[in-house]
Amino acid sequence: MKDELLDAHRMGKLMLFVGAGVSANLGLPTWNALIAHIAEELGYDPKIFATYGTPLALAEFYKKQKGGLGPLRSWMDREWHKPTTNISMSDIHRLITQGNFSRIYTTNYDRWLEYAHDAFGVKYHKVASVADLASVIDGRRQIIKFHGDFDADDSIVLDETSYFQRLNFDTPLDIKLRNDVLGSSVLFIGYSLNDLNIRLLFYRLTEMWGRSTLASARPRSYIFTNRPNPVAQEILSHWGIQMIVSEEDDPEKALTEFLQELVT
Numbered sequence: 543m544k545d546e547l548l549d550a551h552r553m554g555k556l557m558l559f560v561g562a563g564v565s566a567n568l569g570l571p572t573w574n575a576l577i578a579h580i581a582e583e584l585g586y587d588p589k590i591f592a593t594y595g596t597p598l599a600l601a602e603f604y605k606k607q608k609g610g611l612g613p614l615r616s617w618m619d620r621e622w623h624k625p626t627t628n629i630s631m632s633d634i635h636r637l638i639t640q641g642n643f644s645r646i647y648t649t650n651y652d653r654w655l656e657y658a659h660d661a662f663g664v665k666y667h668k669v670a671s672v673a674d675l676a677s678v679i680d681g682r683r684q685i686i687k688f689h690g691d692f693d694a695d696d697s698i699v700l701d702e703t704s705y706f707q708r709l710n711f712d713t714p715l716d717i718k719l720r721n722d723v724l725g726s727s728v729l730f731i732g733y734s735l736n737d738l739n740i741r742l743l744f745y746r747l748t749e750m751w752g753r754s755t756l757a758s759a760r761p762r763s764y765i766f767t768n769r770p771n772p773v774a775q776e777i778l779s780h781w782g783i784q785m786i787v788s789e790e791d792d793p794e795k796a797l798t799e800f801l802q803e804l805v806t
Contacts, residue, residue, distance in 0.1 A: 544784070546762055550727040551642050551804055555761065557722060558641065560648040560655060561740065563732030567634055567794045568654060571621050573597050579617060580604045602702040612695055619692045622652040629654055630661045634794070637801035639664045645722055649689040649740075651698055656685060670697055672714045688715060711746050723747055727761040730783075731797060735767060735774040748781040768796035 550556040566572075574592075577600055581591035584607055594600065605611050629635055635658035638646070646666075648655055659666045666683040669675060670691040678684060689708065690697035699708045710716075728747065733740045747763065760782055768788040775785045790796035 544762075544764075544786070547727070547729070547764055547786075548804065550761065554642050554644055555726050556641075556643060557726045557728045558638065558643045558646045559728055559730045559733070559743075560638070560646060560650060561730065561732035561734075561737070562650060563734070563793065564634060564638075564797070565622075565650050565652055565654055565732070567797075568627055568629075568632060570652065571618075575621075576618065580614065583608075583613070596702075598700075598702040598705050601700050605701045605703075610695065611698060611700060614700075615692060615695050615698060618651065622692075623654075627654075629657045632658065633798045634801060636662055637798070637805050641801070641805040643683065645684045645686060645726075647686045647688050647719070649699075651687070651690055651692050651700075653692065659683075659685070669715070669718070670694065675714060675718065686715065686718070688719070709742060725761075728763040730763075730765040731801075733765065733767075735765070735769070735771050735785075744778060744781050744783055747783075766797065766800050768793050 547556070577592050577597055578588035580600055581588040584591070584604060591600065595603070601611070601614075604614060608614070632654075635654060638655070639659050639662040646655065656666065656668060664683065666685050667674070667678050668685050668687065668691070669678065670687040671694065687697070689699040690704075692698070699705055730740065735741075763783045764786055765778065765783055766786045766788070768790055770787050771785070778785060786800070788796035788800060790799060
């Protein structure tokens with residue numbers, strides 16, 4: 543592991559960005575399961591429905607047909623938070639709570655990061671809206687729900703319209719991200735290198751630094767993966783993001799071992 547990454551973590555200068563891969567280790571439903579549920583609710587054959595558009599477009603269609611995402615959000619909330627899931631048994635979530643991260647950004651809607659902090663006795667402040675920003679307590683870890691939260695339907699970035707609005711990067715949470723990222727390195731975990739949304743975020747981060755008078759002093763950022771990808775590695779390096787690749791094939795074991803080395 544790079545000394546710069548270890549130093550940034552030790553000094554509290556490392557922000558964590560948590561993606562769907564972290565929640566997937568808990569056995570949460572996949573995008574395919576979500577689209578199949580949408581199809582069944584709307585009376586379509588799931589296999590045929592899946593060919594009608596991207597997941598974002600299909601969610602947009604559901605929203606238009608149902609007049610909102612409320613019923614779908616309620617189903618997701620139930621399916622994503624099964625009472626049989628014991629978050630205290632997740633080594634990945636335990637290690638995240640133990641890390642020296644003043645801010646944890648996540649594009650996940652679920653509450654498992656919050657539940658993990660509750661289970662392991664780590665105080666935090668959840669930020670999902672402007673109102674949340676007004677009540678942040680100095681010195682307490684922040685969990686920023688960058689793509690929304692199940693507690694508020696209108697905050698969730700799931701359909702095509704909300705996704706396109708998210709890409710504008712001009713909301714209060716985006717302004718907060720710009721401020722936060724200028725003083726810290728960023729570590730991305732649980733993301734696919736082929737995820738267009740996260741690649742756009744990488745680009746936006748580079749843009750943010752490029753407009754800063756401190757561009758030459760930009761801290762290095764990192765993405766952890768257990769899948770070598772020389773194309774992504776070359777492109778991301780130009781954006782100031784270094785890939786850390788594990789030789790472990792199992793993604794859950796790879797991330798667990800990486801976090802163990804980072805935080806202990």
